[in-house]
Amino acid sequence: MSKPGLDTLLLGTLEYIDTHQAAFLAAIQRHLLLFVIVLLISVAIGVPLGMASAKRPIFSAWALNIFSALKMIPSLALLMVFIPILGVGFLPAMIALIVHALPTILINTYTGYSQIDEAILENATAMGLTEREILWRVETPLALPLIFSGLRTSSVDIIATTTVAAYIGAGGLGEFVIVGITNMNSVIMLAGSLTVAAIALIVDFIFSLLQRRLIRYQIA
Amino acid sequence: MAGKIIEIRGVSKQFKNAQAYAVDHVSIDVSRGDFITIMGTSGSGKTTLLKMINRIHELTDGNIFFEGQNIHDLKVEAYRKKIGYVIQQIGLFPHMTVAENIAVVPKSLHWGKDRIAARASELLSLVHLEPAIYKDRYPSQLSGGQQQRVGLARALAADPEIMLMDEPFGAIDAITRQVLQDELLAIHRKTGKTVLFVTHDLHEAFRLGDKVIIMNEGRVQQYDTPYNILFHPANGYVAKLVASEDIIEKLKVLRADSISTPVQVTPDGRVPRVLANAPLSAVLGKFMETGAPQIYVEDAQGRIEGSILWNSLQSIASLRTEGAEYFV
Numbered sequence: 336m337s338k339p340g341l342d343t344l345l346l347g348t349l350e351y352i353d354t355h356q357a358a359f360l361a362a363i364q365r366h367l368l369l370f371v372i373v374l375l376i377s378v379a380i381g382v383p384l385g386m387a388s389a390k391r392p393i394f395s396a397w398a399l400n401i402f403s404a405l406k407m408i409p410s411l412a413l414l415m416v417f418i419p420i421l422g423v424g425f426l427p428a429m430i431a432l433i434v435h436a437l438p439t440i441l442i443n444t445y446t447g448y449s450q451i452d453e454a455i456l457e458n459a460t461a462m463g464l465t466e467r468e469i470l471w472r473v474e475t476p477l478a479l480p481l482i483f484s485g486l487r488t489s490s491v492d493i494i495a496t497t498t499v500a501a502y503i504g505a506g507g508l509g510e511f512v513i514v515g516i517t518n519m520n521s522v523i524m525l526a527g528s529l530t531v532a533a534i535a536l537i538v539d540f541i542f543s544l545l546q547r548r549l550i551r552y553q554i555a
Numbered sequence: 556m557a558g559k560i561i562e563i564r565g566v567s568k569q570f571k572n573a574q575a576y577a578v579d580h581v582s583i584d585v586s587r588g589d590f591i592t593i594m595g596t597s598g599s600g601k602t603t604l605l606k607m608i609n610r611i612h613e614l615t616d617g618n619i620f621f622e623g624q625n626i627h628d629l630k631v632e633a634y635r636k637k638i639g640y641v642i643q644q645i646g647l648f649p650h651m652t653v654a655e656n657i658a659v660v661p662k663s664l665h666w667g668k669d670r671i672a673a674r675a676s677e678l679l680s681l682v683h684l685e686p687a688i689y690k691d692r693y694p695s696q697l698s699g700g701q702q703q704r705v706g707l708a709r710a711l712a713a714d715p716e717i718m719l720m721d722e723p724f725g726a727i728d729a730i731t732r733q734v735l736q737d738e739l740l741a742i743h744r745k746t747g748k749t750v751l752f753v754t755h756d757l758h759e760a761f762r763l764g765d766k767v768i769i770m771n772e773g774r775v776q777q778y779d780t781p782y783n784i785l786f787h788p789a790n791g792y793v794a795k796l797v798a799s800e801d802i803i804e805k806l807k808v809l810r811a812d813s814i815s816t817p818v819q820v821t822p823d824g825r826v827p828r829v830l831a832n833a834p835l836s837a838v839l840g841k842f843m844e845t846g847a848p849q850i851y852v853e854d855a856q857g858r859i860e861g862s863i864l865w866n867s868l869q870s871i872a873s874l875r876t877e878g879a880e881y882f883v
């Protein structure tokens with residue numbers, strides 16, 4: 336069999352998606368569900384932890400070290416490590432993805448709160464604002480750009496890594512990629528990976544819009 | 556109401572792990588409406604003293620009273636809201652517009668929206684920034700001098716009892732700095748606010764302060780009028796500090812109103828005039844230029860505050876700085 340050209344390949348991919356619509360929609364749903372759950376849980380853990388790390392130096396020493404180390408582990412390796420511990424399926428995949436996404440969110444949050452100019456905080460204190468007022472009216476708005484860019488980076492990351500997580504039973508679009516690879520079928524593989532890429536781009540675009548709305552000022 | 560607004564009693568500060576005292580048994584009274592400058596070389600404890608007044612630093616020893624009450628017993632946030640604070644680094648909130656920056660303390664005090672907006676406009680005009688042009692700008696869209704004006708407006712927002720200013724014009728070019736000094740003096744005259752102003756510039760200290768605190772190694776060396784510091788230095792340190800100033804330099808740093816006396820008679824239209832915060836060197840120039848025996852000192856609105864006779868100016872020139880004995 337001769338190698339098909341790029342145009343035939345793309346047309347074949349579109350046709351494959353069209354003829355397998357139901358399976359595709361289910362996979363997209365699953366992929367997005369996993370993404371949303373992982374993102375929400377990572378934010379729920381990473382943002383408060385990052386905030387606490389910035390405020391409590393003793394805390395930050397270990398939290399940051401652990402999470403920086405976690406960030407270094409390649410996603411596939413991380414996923415494989417979880418198999419003997421948790422087995423395979425949706426839940427182990429979810430946990431592995433959270434562990435993978437958390438460091439970026441935590442470290443960005445930590446950096447966001449730690450990089451605030453001392454003079455600004457000194458003024459806020461000297462003006463007689465309470466700690467709570469300073470947190471919500473000064474620190475958090477100033478940390479937000481970095482927190483947000485952490486969310487944006489890890490969102491794209493989660494979507495991509497979820498594809499790999501199909502290896503440990505996460506489901507989602509990664510299944511098409513695996514089927515494609517094992518059967519040496521470029522069309523099926525492309526159908527899965529192109530859709531993942533499209534979702535990642537769309538999510539990134541949505542974040543960029545939100546970012547522009549949320550953050551009106553520029554730090555000089 | 557006159558009387559003491561701040562009483563600093565035997566106050567010391569020793570930082571953790573530091574051997575020497577940053578502030579060493581300082582006692583100072585500040586009367587309401589005073590403009591006091593605190594002058595000293597780097598590390599002499601000026602900032603530390605200021606930050607003990609607004610309770611950013613705890614005292615190691617001694618007490619500070621605000622309107623007769625020990626500041627240690629006051630609710631710290633409420634107390635700080637009565638103090639305007641302006642620093643060299645300015646520290647405007649970059650995520651807030653100029654108007655929002657000014658509104659921070661009023662908002663925290665639950666003022667109404669209209670009152671806050673009116674106050675922001677009023678203050679921007681006071682610091683010579685056209686409200687319509689500047690109120691919606693972000694700090695990053697302002698020059699350093701404009702940012703410091705906003706910093707001043709923000710500190711004045713909730714009508715504080717006292718202003719603490721730590722080298723607010725330290726990073727600003729000489730020309731703009733002089734403009735800002737004049738504006739600050741005008742604001743002081745207009746509002747009657749008590750000001751404690753830190754600087755390490757002797758000229759700035761004399762130009763602005765009705766009274767000057769000279770600090771060295773955490774201790775107050777002299778707390779007096781610019782005139783007395785120049786002509787009656789309290790000790791060798793101060794004498795050395797002002798010794799380099801020859802008579803022309805001294806005339807340059809003393810303000811006209813430091814030697815003027817109230818006018819007794821109906822002002823005479825032909826008598827030449829100078830501004831109250833003009834330096835005495837300008838007064839000397841005026842005498843030489845006009846040959847008049849007397850010059851009136853007027854405020855920015857043209858009201859006559861007092862007069863200077865040629866004789867009294869001349870007598871300064873013949874004054875020798877006391878304390879020459881310190882140099883033997």
Ligand SMILES: Nc1ncnc2c1ncn2[C@@H]1O[C@H](COP(=O)(O)OP(=O)(O)OP(=O)(O)O)[C@@H](O)[C@H]1O
Nearest residue numbers: 570573577595596597598599600601602603604755
């Ligand atoms: N937070 C701090 N911890 C330890 N030591 C400090 C602290 N702040 C100031 N010091 C020390 O206290 C002394 C007085 O410092 P301070 O900042 O009050 O000086 P200053 O007169 O304001 O000087 P400058 O003109 O340079 O601003 C210095 O020796 C300084 O090193």
Ligand SMILES: [Mg+2]
Nearest residue numbers: 601602603721
């Ligand atoms: Mg200082």
